[in-house]
Amino acid sequence: MFVKSSSQGQHTTYTYDTSKYNFRSYLQEIYNHDVDTIHDICEDLKSKRHELGYDYDGPIELTDVETDLHKKFYTNIKSNNTFKKMYCELIKDIYSFFYNDETAIIYQSFPSIRFQFKDSLAVPPHKDSDSLASHPIGEENFLVPITKMENTTALYIETEPDKEDFQEIKLSFGDVLKFNGNMCTHMNKKNIEDYIRISFDFRIIRLINYYPYVQNKITYTNPRDANSGRVPSSLTIGAYYQITFKDDSIDKMMEWYKQDDLLMQHRPTFDMCEAEKCYEYMKEDNFVTEHKKTKELETMICEYLNVKNCIMTTSCTSALIISLMALDLKNGDEIIVPNYTMIATVNAIKSLGLTPVLVDVNKNTYSLDLDTIKSHFTRKTSAIIHVSINNRYYDLNDIVMFCKEKGIYLIEDAAQSMGCKMNGEKYLGTYGDIACFSLSTPKIISSGQGGYMVTNNDDIALKLNQIKNFGRKESGKDIFEIFGINQKYTDIQAVITIEQMKKLNSRTIRMSEIYNYYYTQLKDYIKMIPPLYEGWFPWFVDIYCPSTSFREELMKYLKTHKIQTRPTYVEINKTNMYFDESNMKNTYDVSTKGLYLPCYVTLTDKELNYICNVIKSFILSRKEIVTYRKLELSDKKNYLQLMNNFRPTKLDMDDNEYEDIFNHITKNGTIIVAEMNGQLIGSITVLIEQKFIHNSSKYAHIEDVFVSEHIRNKKVGKNLVEKSIDFCRQQDIMKISLNCAQDLSKFYSVCGFEQRQINMSMLV
Numbered sequence: 089m090f091v092k093s094s095s096q097g098q099h100t101t102y103t104y105d106t107s108k109y110n111f112r113s114y115l116q117e118i119y120n121h122d123v124d125t126i127h128d129i130c131e132d133l134k135s136k137r138h139e140l141g142y143d144y145d146g147p148i149e150l151t152d153v154e155t156d157l158h159k160k161f162y163t164n165i166k167s168n169n170t171f172k173k174m175y176c177e178l179i180k181d182i183y184s185f186f187y188n189d190e191t192a193i194i195y196q197s198f199p200s201i202r203f204q205f206k207d208s209l210a211v212p213p214h215k216d217s218d219s220l221a222s223h224p225i226g227e228e229n230f231l232v233p234i235t236k237m238e239n240t241t242a243l244y245i246e247t248e249p250d251k252e253d254f255q256e257i258k259l260s261f262g263d264v265l266k267f268n269g270n271m272c273t274h275m276n277k278k279n280i281e282d283y284i285r286i287s288f289d290f291r292i293i294r295l296i297n298y299y300p301y302v303q304n305k306i307t308y309t310n311p312r313d314a315n316s317g318r319v320p321s322s323l324t325i326g327a328y329y330q331i332t333f334k335d336d337s338i339d340k341m342m343e344w345y346k347q348d349d350l351l352m353q354h355r356p357t358f359d360m361c362e363a364e365k366c367y368e369y370m371k372e373d374n375f376v377t378e379h380k381k382t383k384e385l386e387t388m389i390c391e392y393l394n395v396k397n398c399i400m401t402t403s404c405t406s407a408l409i410i411s412l413m414a415l416d417l418k419n420g421d422e423i424i425v426p427n428y429t430m431i432a433t434v435n436a437i438k439s440l441g442l443t444p445v446l447v448d449v450n451k452n453t454y455s456l457d458l459d460t461i462k463s464h465f466t467r468k469t470s471a472i473i474h475v476s477i478n479n480r481y482y483d484l485n486d487i488v489m490f491c492k493e494k495g496i497y498l499i500e501d502a503a504q505s506m507g508c509k510m511n512g513e514k515y516l517g518t519y520g521d522i523a524c525f526s527l528s529t530p531k532i533i534s535s536g537q538g539g540y541m542v543t544n545n546d547d548i549a550l551k552l553n554q555i556k557n558f559g560r561k562e563s564g565k566d567i568f569e570i571f572g573i574n575q576k577y578t579d580i581q582a583v584i585t586i587e588q589m590k591k592l593n594s595r596t597i598r599m600s601e602i603y604n605y606y607y608t609q610l611k612d613y614i615k616m617i618p619p620l621y622e623g624w625f626p627w628f629v630d631i632y633c634p635s636t637s638f639r640e641e642l643m644k645y646l647k648t649h650k651i652q653t654r655p656t657y658v659e660i661n662k663t664n665m666y667f668d669e670s671n672m673k674n675t676y677d678v679s680t681k682g683l684y685l686p687c688y689v690t691l692t693d694k695e696l697n698y699i700c701n702v703i704k705s706f707i708l709s710r711k712e713i714v715t716y717r718k719l720e721l722s723d724k725k726n727y728l729q730l731m732n733n734f735r736p737t738k739l740d741m742d743d744n745e746y747e748d749i750f751n752h753i754t755k756n757g758t759i760i761v762a763e764m765n766g767q768l769i770g771s772i773t774v775l776i777e778q779k780f781i782h783n784s785s786k787y788a789h790i791e792d793v794f795v796s797e798h799i800r801n802k803k804v805g806k807n808l809v810e811k812s813i814d815f816c817r818q819q820d821i822m823k824i825s826l827n828c829a830q831d832l833s834k835f836y837s838v839c840g841f842e843q844r845q846i847n848m849s850m851l852v
Contacts, residue, residue: 089185090264096255097247099267104181106262109174112234115286118164119157161201169342175199176332176341179292182230183334186266187294189715192705193332194298194325196290197344199232204241204276204285211276216269216291222307224323226297229269233259234286241285243267245274259287293329299709302648326649331701345698351686353652354530354628357595361587369583381582386540388589393515395542397549400577401556404503404526404539408436410575411522411541412471414551415497417442421470426456427660427675429475433501434660437473445469446661448672453480453617458487471497476516478626479508480617488519497521503539504627506532507596512621517542522552527581531627532595532689533588535581598689599625602696606631606685609700613707628684630656631703636680642706643683649702656682714769714804716811718758757788760811762795762804770795772808774815788816790826 090102106112165171179195214220216229237243237259244254249271259265267274279285293301301323308320309328325331326347332340369381378400386398401407412423419441425434427446437444447464450457455477472491474484491498502517503526509515517523522545527538543549551570557563559572600619606629607616615632633639643653659679661668686699756777762770773792790812795804809826816824 089181093263096245096257097251098249098272099245099247099257099265101257101259101263101265103262104178104264109178111171111174111232111288112261114171114174115161115234118160118168155203157203158201162198165198172342172344173338175290176338178232179290180338180341182292190294191334192295192708193292193334193341194295194329194705195292197328197330197346199288199290202285202287202289204279206279206282206284208279210278213273213275215271215273217271221310222323223270223291223309224293224297224301224307225270226301227270227291227293229267229289229291231259231265231267231287231289233261233263233265234288235283236260237285237287240277240280241283243274243276245269246272248272295705295709298325298329299645299706302645306648324649325702325705326698331705333701333704343694343697345694347650347695347698349650351651351691351695351699352688353654353684353686355688355690356529356534356536357689358534358584358588361590362584365583365587366580369580374579376580377578378576378582379579381579381586382577385582385586385589388586389540389542392589392592393518393542395518396544397542397546397552399541399549399552399556400582401539401541401575402577403528403537404501404524405432405436406556406575407524407526407539407541408433408473408499408501409439410552410555410573411499411524412436412440412442413555413571414522414548415471417470420468422466422468423471423473424456424461424464424469425473426475426477427672428454428657428678429477429501429660430503430657431660431663433473433475434666438665442470443468444666446666446668446672449477449674449678450482451674451677453482454478454674454678455480455482456487458483458490461487461490465494469494469496471499473499473501474520475501475503476505476508478628478630479505479516479624480620480626481510481516484510484519491520499524504531507592508625512623518544521545522548527585532599533585533592535585535588538577538581538585540577595689596625597623599687602687602689602691603629605693605696606700609697610703613704626687628654629687631683631685632678633681633683638710639681639683642703645706646699646702651686651699651702653686654684656684714807715763716760716807717763718760718815758815760808760815762808770804770808772812774812776816776819776821788819788821788824790816790824 090104092100093103094101179193183190183193212220216223216227217225231243235241238256242256242258243265244256245267246253247255249268250273252273254273254275257265257267307323309323310320321328323329326345330341330344370376374381382400386400389398390396399410401410417423417440420443422443422445423437424445424447425437426449428449434444434446445464447456447460449455450460456472456474461472472487474481474487476484488498498520500517500520500523502523505516506525507515510519517525522541522543525540525542527533527535527540529536541552543552553563554560554570555572556575557572558574559568559570561567561569600623603619603624603626607619610616610631611618617630633642639655643655646653656678659672659675660666661670661672661675685703686695757773757775760772760774771792771794772790775789775791777787777789790809793805793808795808813824
């Protein structure tokens with residue numbers, strides 16, 4: 089795949105298969121010209137130089153406007169998949185070769201094309217992480233030459249950070265340079281050759297470096313001239329970077345995505361249909377208050393749900409209050425209600441002087457279950473409010489039977505559930521004595537605000553209608569038979585909702601598709617509740633985090649990527665109005681760990697894919713993946729710190745003494761280190777000696793095993809020893825001793841060793 093050809097300090101040149109990645113042929117095709125003589129057609133460059141106030145012989149620098157050649161390249165990439173496919177395949181191969189353990193692949197969306205024209209393009213000494221570019225330190229750079237790069241067209245770079253020993257790196261087509269441009273200062277000289285240099289370069293950033301970067305201040309690409317038409321882009325996924333995953337196909341990888349605006353957690357879904365119908369209604373000088381359009385809507389809902397009565401009102405909260413009023417309950421009567429719900433459910437009970445009995449929810453669906461209801465049922469219990477939270481339920485048929493047996497009322501809070509059936513058979517909201525629905529903005533159909541009640545009991549329906557209309561026996565006549573309030577709907581809202589009802593079936597299908605998309609993509613990464621049946625859909629898409637802090641960090645991470653989220657409802661019994669000391673485990677779990685993701689019918693599959701990819705990148709970045717490698721000479725400074733950091737008893741040695749030890753070890757053996765998320769967490773030393781016994785066999789000592797305090801009990805120490813033994817066997821060393829101090833036996837145990845005996849020298 090890649091063959092190493094040379095290295096200079098921290099920079100290495102490899103060769104690759106040009107028949108697979110024939111970038112030169114591609115450029116020749118789009119420019120219809122020999123790439124070696126393309127500078128002959130660059131007359132437009134002269135005028136651009138004069139526009140900028142440069143003398144023709146003066147250099148054009150990094151921040152200048154782009155030429156038409158640059159623009160042609162970027163325009164072609166957007167419409168021609170030839171280059172994009174080669175580029176994506178190259179990125180995948182780079183990850184496979186250099187970072188085989190990586191699952192997420194984060195890479196620059198559009199590679200940077202470089203034309204170093206004759207007598208031009210002097211790039212001053214800079215790092216890609218300084219004020220000229222402001223790129224993340226953790227980025228890694230790759231350069232692919234199309235034409236030769238030597239003498240004044242070569243890249244000049246210091247071999248190690250701050251060494252200032254600028255070296256010429258010669259390259260030609262078929263090479264790829266992996267260089268540390270974000271830590272090492274580099275530059276280009278003024279081109280005095282008789283040919284143009286053409287190359288492209290790009291950056292990748294590993295997840296272990298990306299996550300800590302976005303936790304801090306997000307930087308932007310280098311500033312652009314105002315006349316260029318290009319503005320700095322944030323260095324995040326969905327902007328400067330693309331993300332894909334190891335198992336994704338090339339076709340999926342090529343679906344580049346840019347997120348410009350905030351992806352809201354929910355957004356209203358109205359269109360011109362509602363606007364035009366409202367205009368037509370208003371134009372006819374109709375009543376805006378509740379009238380014939382409201383009646384038309386009520387009939388429409390009855391037919392849809394197959395119920396006898398529908399009564400429109402101002403909100404689902406109003407619907408709950410009116411429903412409780414219609415049941416003639418007495419002050420102090422107890423109403424069993426889930427502790428996990430929108431607080432309006434409980435407020436409706438309290439507003440009438442009734443007593444809410446808050447109970448825990450089922451751990452599988454976060455709704456009521458019969459066993460919990462039975463354990464809280466008393467002689468004062470007059471009703472149960474069942475909340476089909478996020479369109480989920482548990483034991484609902486059994487709860488219906490229980491209420492009938494006990495002679496108590498069942499009210500369904502189906503605020504979120506319009507259009508959803510239980511087990512695909514009968515609509516939620518048609519099981520109780522009364523059901524209350526919401527038409528607020530986040531619901532599947534909406535009139536901005538609003539609600540309604542449905543019931544098959546004609547006597548209850550009559551009372552519901554009276555209560556919401558001042559207690560009138562008949563609309564339009566001031567005959568008041570019972571206490572009532574003004575909670576009437578309006579015809580202008582009804583006009584909107586009628587149009588929304590026409591879209592309900594298509595919306596339920598789309599919401600089901602959205603949940604299934606999320607579930608398929610994320611179920612192996614984070615807790616999600618499986619769809620209850622084929623075609624089931626939720627109100628919102630919910631995921632459940634391992635902890636509250638995890639949720640907070642995920643919300644912040646998603647916000648950085650222009651993705652809005654919303655925590656699940658709070659525990660009602662921990663609010664000021666309803667506070668008690670009881671702990672309800674399932675309510676606590678859903679309230680403190682649940683998170684709602686963007687979910688509305690106009691979300692596209694591309695947006696869903698972007699959201700899922702960002703979530704997966706966050707979760708993967710949090711995994712404690714430990715990698716092991718041999719320490720290189722360039723890691724000397726890290727080793728000097730490492731030597732003392734892990735020691736239970738600190739050594740009093742200066743840097744020179746540490747360096748002597750390091751040089752001795754690397755000459756006569758090796759040091760193997762363990763890393764997690766880019767941080768050194770452990771080390772082990774292997775010393776090799778030549779023993780003139782048993783046919784002059786080699787002998788190895790394994791010693792100085794150190795593991796960070798916070799990472800113990802993860803078998804890192806044990807794995808370091810195993811890696812050391814593997815190293816020794818590769819050196820044909822069969823006799824190995826593991827040296828352990830006796831007073832460190834407990835230390836070695838928590839490092840993961842399976843010990844049979846601890847001696848000063850233990851034969852492995």
